[in-house]
Amino acid sequence: MKIGLISLGCPKNLVDSEVMLGLARDAGHELTHDAAAADVLVVNTCAFIDSAKQESIDTILDMARHKTEGTCQRLVVTGCLAERYRDALKAEIPEIDAVLGTGEVPDIIKAIGGSRGTVASALPFYRGLPGRAAGAPETILPQGPRTPPNGPTYLYDADTPRLLATPKHYAYIKVAEGCDYTCAFCIIPTLRGPYRSRSADSIVKEARQLAARGVREVLLISQDTTFYGIDRGERGALGRLLRTLNTVEGIAWIRLLYLYPTTIDDGTLQAMTECDRVCKYIDLPLQHASDAVLKRMRRPGSRDGYRRLLDRIRHTVPGVSLRTTFIVGFPGETDTDVAALEAFVDEQRFDHLGVFTYSHEEGTRAFAFDDDVPKKEKEARRRRIMGRQKQLVRERLKGHIGSEVRVLVDGPSSDHDLVWKGRLECQAPDIDAAVYFTEADPSALRPGQFVDAIVVGSKDYDLVVKPLAG
Numbered sequence: 144m145k146i147g148l149i150s151l152g153c154p155k156n157l158v159d160s161e162v163m164l165g166l167a168r169d170a171g172h173e174l175t176h177d178a179a180a181a182d183v184l185v186v187n188t189c190a191f192i193d194s195a196k197q198e199s200i201d202t203i204l205d206m207a208r209h210k211t212e213g214t215c216q217r218l219v220v221t222g223c224l225a226e227r228y229r230d231a232l233k234a235e236i237p238e239i240d241a242v243l244g245t246g247e248v249p250d251i252i253k254a255i256g257g258s259r260g261t262v263a264s265a266l267p268f269y270r271g272l273p274g275r276a277a278g279a280p281e282t283i284l285p286q287g288p289r290t291p292p293n294g295p296t297y298l299y300d301a302d303t304p305r306l307l308a309t310p311k312h313y314a315y316i317k318v319a320e321g322c323d324y325t326c327a328f329c330i331i332p333t334l335r336g337p338y339r340s341r342s343a344d345s346i347v348k349e350a351r352q353l354a355a356r357g358v359r360e361v362l363l364i365s366q367d368t369t370f371y372g373i374d375r376g377e378r379g380a381l382g383r384l385l386r387t388l389n390t391v392e393g394i395a396w397i398r399l400l401y402l403y404p405t406t407i408d409d410g411t412l413q414a415m416t417e418c419d420r421v422c423k424y425i426d427l428p429l430q431h432a433s434d435a436v437l438k439r440m441r442r443p444g445s446r447d448g449y450r451r452l453l454d455r456i457r458h459t460v461p462g463v464s465l466r467t468t469f470i471v472g473f474p475g476e477t478d479t480d481v482a483a484l485e486a487f488v489d490e491q492r493f494d495h496l497g498v499f500t501y502s503h504e505e506g507t508r509a510f511a512f513d514d515d516v517p518k519k520e521k522e523a524r525r526r527r528i529m530g531r532q533k534q535l536v537r538e539r540l541k542g543h544i545g546s547e548v549r550v551l552v553d554g555p556s557s558d559h560d561l562v563w564k565g566r567l568e569c570q571a572p573d574i575d576a577a578v579y580f581t582e583a584d585p586s587a588l589r590p591g592q593f594v595d596a597i598v599v600g601s602k603d604y605d606l607v608v609k610p611l612a613g
Contacts, residue, residue: 144216146172146255147181149206150308151199152189154315154364154400154573156222157308158299160187163221163251165304170252174306178209183217183255188224190334192502199224207238219243219254223334226295227506245335246295295321295336301348310554312359312591313396313572318346318384319365323374324403326430327441327509328470328501331366338366338374343384347391354393359591360551361388362398362571369399369406382410389418395593396551398422398571404429404452405443412459422568423460428468432487433480436473441508446487453491464569466495471528472521473501474512481524485531492539495575496532498525533603536576540601547597550578550608554590563588567606576604583610 146167150160163185168174175181184206188199199222209215217240220232226244233239241254298320299305307314321336322329350361365371372380388397397420399411404427415421431437432446444452456463469484488496500521503514516524550565553572556579563585564577580588581599587610588594596608 144172144182144255145175145180146183146185147175147178148185148187149178149202150187151202152187152191152195152223154362155317155320155366156187156189158305158315158317158364159222159245159248161305161308162248162299162303163187164306164308166249166251167255168306169304170255172255178206178215179213181209181215183219184209184215185219185221185251185255188220188222190223190227191330192499192504194502196224203232203236203239207236210238217241217255219251221248221251221254226334227330244295246297248297248299295334296339298339298341300341300345301352307356307358309572310590311357312551312553313362314353314358314360315362315364316346316349316353317341317365318363318368318371319374322366323370324367325441325508327439327512328430328473328504328507330504330506333506335366338370340365340370340372340375340377340380343372343380343387346384347387350388350391350394354391357393357591359394359593360396360398361394362400364400367401367403367406369402369408369411373406379408379410382408382414385411385414385418385421389414389420394420396420396422396568398424400426400571402427404449407452407456409459412456415463416460423463424466424569424571425456425460425463426466426571430468430470431473431480431484432469433476433483436476436480439475439509439512440470440473446483449487450491464494465491466497466571466575467493468497468499469528470499470501471524472516474503474509474515476501476516476524481527485528488528488531489535492535493532494536494539494569496529497574498528498532500525536604537601540604540606543598543606544600545598547595547611548578548606548608550580550594550596552588552590552592552594553577555585561585565594576606578606578608581607581609 148160148164150157186203186206189195203220206218210218218238219241220239221243225242229242233242243250243254319340321338322332323338369381402425429449430442434445437444548567552565556562556564563580566577595611597611598606599609600607
């Protein structure tokens with residue numbers, strides 16, 4: 144059969160989608176990018192915050208129309224929303240034929256072939272889909288517990304079939320699954336289960352396989368990448384893994400994403416400094432810089448502790464690029480808290496920064512708090528922090544003009560086929576700014592190629608470069 148898959152959410156979810164695609168391909172199914180031509184449609188969903196849940200619902204309903212109005216025979220829903228609202232989804236959207244949670248990825252072949260996915264016990268549900276006929280449904284979400292106490296246990300390995308959905312020159316490697324933290328705002332431990340690391344041998348084997356397929360950059364991901372190996376009693380495992388990956392021929396960049404501030408050890412930082420293929424790039428979600436808010440969030444850190452950590456990182460890894468994310472509008476957050484956060488941003492001058500508005504999620508510890516910051520005020524606070532960050536970045540980028548840089552070519556930009564873009568070592572795909580080429584012959588560029596260039600300008604968060612002759 145022809146299988147079409149829509150993957151929503153984070154890169155960790157994308158890896159699950161790639162595994163499902165690989166399993167479907169190896170089972171003899173044909174894959175298609177055209178939803179209208181698919182016999183089976185799979186929607187791999189996200190359920191982290193309200194906007195992600197709404198996007199998932201909208202996408203499911205959109206794909207459901209291919210069953211009622213097109214030639215699609217089966218609709219399968221997988222991923223975090225499926226893990227969180229199993230029976231509710233199937234009961235409310237009868238076009239769904241199978242629902243697979245985050246731990247049931249290998250069951251995709253059974254779901255495609257006609258067997259219904261595992262479903263949990265019945266859950267209370269808001270009946271009705273207002274606006275469904277017009278294609279603009281309201282969020283449909285039940286309250287109460289959703290996931291079995293022990294959670295999912297599935298973990299893929301290097302021998303698991305996988306079909307990359309990223310450009311051919313970079314790929315994500317999930318080094319672990321699940322999370323053991325109890326952050327008040329986060330539902331991930333419930334949806335993904337306890338933290339469980341893959342073996343180093345499995346990860347290195349996968350990296351070699353990817354290199355053999357032409358991948359130049361691997362991005363190591365998990366819910367907390369610096370916790371890697373600790374659940375197996377292997378302290379210092381991440382630093383040792385980086386040193387081994389640094390020997391894999393063909394891989395030029397090794398990038399770490401999703402590092403937790405309290406588990407970054409000196410071994411990891413030393414490996415980042417000493418290994419020439421490990422990007423001097425740290426993605427470190429801090430979530431806030433007010434001690435009062437961090438305490439309510441159940442984050443094991445403080446403003447002064449974060450200062451000391453950032454100083455240690457910058458001292459140990461000269462030239463490191465730092466990315467972080469913050470949440471504004473958490474219950475009880477005051478103007479004083481926001482001012483403290485803004486001052487911290489101004490002081491630390493992060494290379495990359497993202498700000499999210501708090502989403503009041505049932506099933507989290509914070510759901511017991513009053514969601515006391517109005518939606519408009521949350522958004523105003525987000526704009527305030529991001530506005531200051533934009534000013535800081537503009538000032539910094541002007542200082543790069545005239546410098547020579549090494550650019551990894553990603554391909555044509557989304558705006559125009561003749562305008563090509565790429566990234567520096569300090570830029571991760573999809574989440575960070577990019578580099579755009581000027582005075583470059585597109586026929587002389589190819590995705591995955593490294594090009595020496597000179598910075599000739601900047602615009603907002605992006606740089607403009609000109610290839611150097613020769």
